[in-house]
Amino acid sequence: MQQGERPQSQSQPETFLRVCQDCDLVQAVPKLRDNEAAHCLRCHSVLETRKKNSLNRSLALVLTGIILFILSNLFPLLSLKAQGIAYDGTLLSASIELYNRDRPWLALLVLFTTFIFPAISLLGTLFVLIVTKLHYQTPVTASLFRFLHSTEIWGMLEVFMLAILVAGVKLGDLADIIMGVSLYSFICLIIVLSFLSLSLNSNTIWHPDGHHP
Amino acid sequence: MTSIDRTFVRESASALTLGLIGCKHCHTVSRLPASLPITRKHHKNVLRCPCCQAHLQSRIPNSLSKTWALLLAAAFMYIPANILPIMNVTYLGTGQPDTIMQGIIHLIEGGMWPLALIVFVASIVIPFLKLLVMAGLLLSVHFRSHWRPIERKKLFHITEFVGRWSMVDIFVVAILVALVQFGNIASVDAGLGALSFAVVVVLTMFAAHTFDPRLIWDAMETDNTKNTENMENKDKSHG
Numbered sequence: 508m509q510q511g512e513r514p515q516s517q518s519q520p521e522t523f524l525r526v527c528q529d530c531d532l533v534q535a536v537p538k539l540r541d542n543e544a545a546h547c548l549r550c551h552s553v554l555e556t557r558k559k560n561s562l563n564r565s566l567a568l569v570l571t572g573i574i575l576f577i578l579s580n581l582f583p584l585l586s587l588k589a590q591g592i593a594y595d596g597t598l599l600s601a602s603i604e605l606y607n608r609d610r611p612w613l614a615l616l617v618l619f620t621t622f623i624f625p626a627i628s629l630l631g632t633l634f635v636l637i638v639t640k641l642h643y644q645t646p647v648t649a650s651l652f653r654f655l656h657s658t659e660i661w662g663m664l665e666v667f668m669l670a671i672l673v674a675g676v677k678l679g680d681l682a683d684i685i686m687g688v689s690l691y692s693f694i695c696l697i698i699v700l701s702f703l704s705l706s707l708n709s710n711t712i713w714h715p716d717g718h719h720p
Numbered sequence: 721m722t723s724i725d726r727t728f729v730r731e732s733a734s735a736l737t738l739g740l741i742g743c744k745h746c747h748t749v750s751r752l753p754a755s756l757p758i759t760r761k762h763h764k765n766v767l768r769c770p771c772c773q774a775h776l777q778s779r780i781p782n783s784l785s786k787t788w789a790l791l792l793a794a795a796f797m798y799i800p801a802n803i804l805p806i807m808n809v810t811y812l813g814t815g816q817p818d819t820i821m822q823g824i825i826h827l828i829e830g831g832m833w834p835l836a837l838i839v840f841v842a843s844i845v846i847p848f849l850k851l852l853v854m855a856g857l858l859l860s861v862h863f864r865s866h867w868r869p870i871e872r873k874k875l876f877h878i879t880e881f882v883g884r885w886s887m888v889d890i891f892v893v894a895i896l897v898a899l900v901q902f903g904n905i906a907s908v909d910a911g912l913g914a915l916s917f918a919v920v921v922v923l924t925m926f927a928a929h930t931f932d933p934r935l936i937w938d939a940m941e942t943d944n945t946k947n948t949e950n951m952e953n954k955d956k957s958h959g
């Protein structure tokens with residue numbers, strides 16, 4: 508995966524041309540070592556980072572994330588107990604209930620941001636990482652990874668976590684709130700996902716062996 | 721993580737003026753074909769990255785007008801989002817509609833100050849500031865401002881990052897609707913305000929997506945006569 512043109516970088520063998528995505532400045536970037544980052548000289552944006560052992564670490568985090576995501580969906584996140592009856596709220600019941608109460612568009616938005624995009628992101632990332640690990644990249648994995656990259660802002664599990672907190676406190680004085688089993692796995696999932704976004708970057712997939720085109 | 725700045729400049733010009741283009745996905749730098757004007761995509765001359773096959777764009781086409789359109793639509797929807805109730809709480813047969821602001825006031829009356837602050841910031845301050853900041857950025861590019869480009873870019877990225885947190889109020893309503901369903905005793909329904917508010921959040925997220933921060937520097941570089949030819953297409957977008 509390195510057939511890119513290499514304009515005018517022959518004189519300095521250890522540098523590579525990079526274009527800043529924020530200000531379009533062209534600059535030569537030296538080959539990075541592990542855990543280094545190159546910043547744009549004009550606007551200080553990060554041009555490129557290399558993470559140590561990024562592929563294996565991301566793979567471990569994605570697998571953990573998938574297990575936690577399944578656990579978070581199996582059991583209730585919050586339960587509300589009033590007059591002896593308990594009402595369980597799962598991750599999906601928020602969108603299902605909105606749909607039942609004639610708010611299909613809201614239901615769809617909540618479903619996509621809290622379930623579909625996170626699920627696609629986890630499974631897709633796992634697929635892309637395994638394929639990269641096996642050195643078996645195809646144009647399909649390339650476009651899948653690009654798709655995951657551009658839709659990652661639409662997965663909003665951490666925002667949903669804050670909403671659980673707010674809703675829990677709001678309901679606290681009206682009824683008994685019981686923290687569900689899944690709430691703990693959901694909190695772990697948020698932590699794992701934030702570590703994943705720190706360890707995984709485009710270099711992991713496009714230049715897994717440290718080559719720059 | 722150590723972050724060592726080992727970058728050094730070989731060229732101090734934008735990629736567009738040098739006839740280069742960088743891929744935002746895999747960072748590969750390619751040469752722009754001279755015969756291929758950058759934004760002639762309606763003639764199917766789409767540039768592809770040689771490394772990852774991504775669609776390459778020197779600039780987002782018509783970035784300013786697209787962003788303005790999304791922003792104005794969001795500003796328009798901001799009104800019903802704040803006037804219409806975001807949820808209806810029915811308690812013992814009597815309904816009580818709650819707008820965003822009334823929800824916050826209820827929280828304060830209940831003594832839940834920190835929570836009221838979170839909801840206030842996420843639901844009122846962030847959407848409003850986001851509209852204001854994006855409009856300011858668009859105007860600064862439009863009037864070719866030279867004022868603090870780095871700070872303006874940072875402001876843009878903060879706006880881009882923080883916008884999604886406004887969804888918290890929508891999710892709170894969704895959770896309340898799912899949990900509070902005691903038949904005739906108490907129930908919660910999502911109001912039309914919630915839908916309008918969700919539309920505001922989604923539209924401003926799209927607006928941040930269509931804004932091209934590279935225009936901040938383009939606006940400062942346009943005195944350079946070399947690039948007028950390449951800039952021609954882009955200038956049409958806000959002409």
Ligand SMILES: [Zn+2]
Pocket residue numbers: 527528529530531532547548549550551552
């Ligand atoms: Zn830059």
Ligand SMILES: [Zn+2]
Pocket residue numbers: 743744745746747748769770771772773774
């Ligand atoms: Zn590419």
